Structure formats: structure tokens, C-alpha cells
Amino acid sequence: MTSGNFAIVVALALGCGIVDASFGMGYGTVLTPVLLLLGFDAVQVVPAVIASQLVGDVLAVFFHHRAKNVDMSIGSSDFKVGMVLALFSLLGSVIAVLFSLKISKFALNLYIGVLVAVVGVVVLISHQKDRDFSWLRLLFLGSIASFNKGLSGGGYGPIVTAGQLLTGIGARAAIGITSLAEAATCVAAFATHLFAGSVIDWNLTGAMAIGMALSTPIAALIVKKMESKHLKLIIGVLTLILGAVTIFKTVRAL
Numbered sequence: 001m002t003s004g005n006f007a008i009v010v011a012l013a014l015g016c017g018i019v020d021a022s023f024g025m026g027y028g029t030v031l032t033p034v035l036l037l038l039g040f041d042a043v044q045v046v047p048a049v050i051a052s053q054l055v056g057d058v059l060a061v062f063f064h065h066r067a068k069n070v071d072m073s074i075g076s077s078d079f080k081v082g083m084v085l086a087l088f089s090l091l092g093s094v095i096a097v098l099f100s101l102k103i104s105k106f107a108l109n110l111y112i113g114v115l116v117a118v119v120g121v122v123v124l125i126s127h128q129k130d131r132d133f134s135w136l137r138l139l140f141l142g143s144i145a146s147f148n149k150g151l152s153g154g155g156y157g158p159i160v161t162a163g164q165l166l167t168g169i170g171a172r173a174a175i176g177i178t179s180l181a182e183a184a185t186c187v188a189a190f191a192t193h194l195f196a197g198s199v200i201d202w203n204l205t206g207a208m209a210i211g212m213a214l215s216t217p218i219a220a221l222i223v224k225k226m227e228s229k230h231l232k233l234i235i236g237v238l239t240l241i242l243g244a245v246t247i248f249k250t251v252r253a254l
Contacts, residue, residue: 001203001204001207005038006203006207008038009035009204009207009208009211010207010208010210010211010214011211012031012034012035012211013031013052013207013208013209013210013211013212013215014211014212014214014215015211015215016030016031016211016215017056017211017212017214017215017216017219018215018218018219018222019238020053020056020157020215020219021056021060021063021064021175021179021212021215021216021219021220022175022219022222022223023161023175023231023234023235023238024157024158024160024161024162024174024175024178024179024235025157025158025161025178025235025238025239025242026157026238026242027049027053027056027157027212028049028050028053029157029242031049031208032045032046032049035049035204040204043198043199044201044204045204046193047190047193047198047200047201047205048200048201048204048205048208049208050186050189050190050193051186051190051200051205051208051209052205052208052209052211052212053182053186053212054183054186054187054190055209055212055213056179056209056212056213056215056216057179057180057182057183057186058179058183059212059213059216059217060175060176060179060216060219060220061176061179061180061183062216063216063217063219063220064172064175064176064179064220064223065176066220067220067221067223067224068224069172069173069175069176069220069223069224070172070173070175070176070177071173072176072180078173078176078177079180081138081164081169081177082176082177082180082181083180084138084139084142085138085142085145085160085177085178085180085181086180086181086183086184086185087184088139088142088143088145088146088181089142089145089146089156089181089182089184089185090146090184090185090188091146092143092145092146092147106250106253106254109246109249109250110247110250110251112243112246113243113244113245113246113247113250114243114247115144115159115243116158116159116239116240116242116243116246117239117240117243117244117246117247118243119158119159119162119163119166119239119243120158120162120236120237120238120239120240120241120242120243121236121240122166123162123165123166123232123235123236123239124233124236124237124240126166128229128232130168131165131166131167131168132168133167133168133169134167134168137163137166137167137168138163138164138167138169141159141160141163141164141166141167142160142163144159144163145159145160145163156182156185157178157182158238158239158242158243160177160178160181160182161174161175161178161235161239162235162236162239164177164178165232165235165236170228171228171231171232171235172223172224172228172231174235175223175231
């Protein structure tokens with residue numbers, strides 16, 4: 001990789017990382033197709049996205065906690081929610097592999113697109129309402145998100161982040177909790193690539209990790225300064241957009 005391409009990848013990861021660490025979604029969804037358009041192979045991009053997201057998620061948890069957007073002290077309610085979601089995401093991945101569910105790619109992508117869009121609409125409709133926390137709603141949405149992640153690798157961030165708002169968790173805390181839960185998923189996914197003998201492009205991975213690392217303190221500051229109701233609104237809009245784009249791409253591929 002030339003120094004120019006290295007700088008471009010760092011800048012792209014920085015931009016996508018700011019969005020992801022600020023609103024809990026969008027890193028892999030946006031960056032992966034952009035890197036493919038730039039000429040990188042999927043076998044290079046996928047492990048690099050996972051590894052760099054792991055770096056970003058770990059640092060995002062640290063900076064969001066430091067900025068008091070979320071309380072990740074061991075034993076805190078935010079930490080417990082994050083660990084429960086992390087466990088569900090890991091179980092979802094394992095279950096999907098063990099059962100190898102035979103669902104067509106079209107049906108799966110359409111289901112995820114519709115589900116994400118619906119959650120986005122619900123968040124937008126209720127973004128000014130305060131909800132009481134519900135473990136039942138959290139476990140339900142966590143199960144759906146982990147199912148999506150295990151089967152297709154997609155639909156996790158939007159469902160987990162926006163879904164937490166529907167369970168009564170505040171917008172700032174939801175973003176930090178998503179980072180913790182997704183970090184666990186990335187550890188498992190990257191370990192799988194290593195054990196499977198995947199060739200890791202460390203130059204690409206390093207460039208993306210640098211961009212992600214630089215994005216996290218900026219994102220934590222953005223979340224701290226932004227009003228909760230505005231965060232909810234943006235999360236709802238982004239979730240709806242990601243769902244609509246998924247539906248459009250799925251239908252267009254027919």
C-alpha cells in the first residue's frame with residue numbers, strides 16, 4: 001500500500017468511525033463498499049474491518065466512560081446491560097453456525113432491511129417520550145440483533161443502539177453500551193478468521209485501526225455535547241436510512 005493510499009484509508013476510517021462511535025452504527029456498512037470500490041479485495045477488507053472495529057469499540061467504551069456518557073464501572077447497570085448484549089451476540093453467532101439455517105440471501109436481507117427500518121420509524125415516533133427500563137424488551141431485541149449478526153453479519157448496530165432506546169435506556173448510554181457489546185462480537189469474529197487461516201492485510205488493518213482510534217475521543221465529545229433528544233432523533237433517522245438502503249439494494253439485486 002502506498003503512503004497516499006494509507007492516508008486515504010486512515011481518513012475514511014476516521015470519518016466512518018466518528019459516525020459509528022457517535023451514533024452506534026455505520027462503520028462497516030459504509031466503509032466496506034467504499035474500500036471495495038477503491039480496489040481492495042473482500043478477503044482483505046472483511047478481517048480489517050472487524051479488527052479495526054474492535055480497536056474502535058474498546059477505545060469508544062473508554063472515552064465514553066471517561067466523558068460520563070455511560071457508566072462502565074464493573075457492577076453498574078450500563079455494564080450489566082452491555083455484558084448481557086455481548087453474551088447474546090456471541091450465542092447468536094454460535095447458534096447460526098451450528099444450525100446453518102437455510103434462508104435465502106434475498107429473504108434474509110429483506111427481513112433485516114424491513115426490521116431495521118421499522119425500528120427506526122418507532123424511534124422517530126417516540127423519540128420525545130421517556131420509557132421505563134425493561135429487561136424483557138432488552139432481551140427480546142438483543143436476541144433479534146444477535147440472530148441477524150450470526151446469520152449475515154449485518155443489522156446489529158442499528159437494532160442494538162435504537163432498540164436500547166425503546167427499552168428505556170438513555171441515548172448516550174446506549175451508544176457506549178453498543179460499543180462494549182460489539183467489541184465482544186469482534187473478538188470472536190476476528191479469532192475465527194485467525195483460526196481459519198485467513199490472510200490478514202496488516203497494512204490495511206493498521207491504517208483503519210489508526211483512523212478508528214483517532215475517531216473515538218472526538219465521538220465521545222460529540223455525544224457529551226449533544227442533547228439527548230437530538231441524539232435520539234439522529235439515531236432514528238440513521239436507522240431508518242440504513243434499513244431503507246438495505247431494502248433498496250436487496251430488491252435491486254433481483
